[in-house]
Amino acid sequence: MNKQRKTIIKTEIDTLRALRKAMRSEPTTPAALAKELEASKVRIVAIHDEEQDAYEKMSEKQQCSTAGEIAEESIALLEDAIDYMDELVMDVKDSEELDFSEIGYSMEDVIDLLSDILNM
Secondary structure (H helix, E strand, O other): OOHHHHHHHHHHHHHHHHHHHHHHHOOOOHHHHHHHHHHHHHHHHHHHHHHHHHHHHOOHHHHOOHHHHHHHHHHHHHHHHHHHHHHHHHHHHHOOOOOHHHHHHHHHHHHHHHHHHHOO
């Protein structure tokens, strides 16, 4: 994971934390929250695709090195984060009334996955 993608991940973590905090203090609708979460998911997908491309451009020797292993782990964590975001967006879209505590916990799961990437 290069420095630029790590910076984008850090920004995404900050964005999700701010959204989670705002959700507690400012009323929102399921549609509005789903739109924000979907935008976040799109940015995470873009990071994933860039990391996947970078991994695929590595030589076989590099892929088998520590750098390759870290790239594979990062890709897997990003895939997990995308899956969580998909579920979260669907849950929010399907809800008539938002359960902010449950949504906050799900957002924290995504934040934790992204943070794991930064700590590699």
